[in-house]
Amino acid sequence: MPRVKRGTKRRQRRKKILERASGYFLTKSKLYRAAKESVERGLKFAYTGRKQKKRQYRAIWIVRIGAAARLHGISYNQFISGLKKAEIGLDRKVLADIAVNDAAGFAALAETAKKANTKAKAA
Numbered sequence: 015m016p017r018v019k020r021g022t023k024r025r026q027r028r029k030k031i032l033e034r035a036s037g038y039f040l041t042k043s044k045l046y047r048a049a050k051e052s053v054e055r056g057l058k059f060a061y062t063g064r065k066q067k068k069r070q071y072r073a074i075w076i077v078r079i080g081a082a083a084r085l086h087g088i089s090y091n092q093f094i095s096g097l098k099k100a101e102i103g104l105d106r107k108v109l110a111d112i113a114v115n116d117a118a119g120f121a122a123l124a125e126t127a128k129k130a131n132t133k134a135k136a137a
Contacts, residue, residue, distance in 0.1 A: 075110035082113035086124035096127025099134050 028046050034056075035042060035049035042052040080090035088096070097104065102123070104112075113120045 072106060075106040078110040078113050079106060082117075082120050083124060083127075086121055088124055088128055092131055093124060093127045096130040097123065100126050100130035102126065 031046065031050050031053055032043070034053045037043065038049065038052050041048045043049060076090065079093065083090050083093040097109075104123075109120075109123070112123065
């Protein structure tokens, strides 16, 4: 069986890790083993961070919608419930944008939600 020395492939792999670790403190940016551990750890945090970012944005949207709904005399829960009963299929991202940029449009949505809630209670 022929002998394999891996010269260029090994160098490429190590170079890629060390480039990703540039800017890390002391050994973590200089020595391969420490750099590899730090880069893998950083990539793990980056992966979970991408998931957390989605949760955080949704939380911000909910806060914005709730604040705007309270200005129109309705709670967030009643607002969302009323929109579902009125069969208005806007997601929270769009609702938050309307709440921030279009006060008149949000007021109309709030009135629609209130009417849908009162109709549901009457029925």
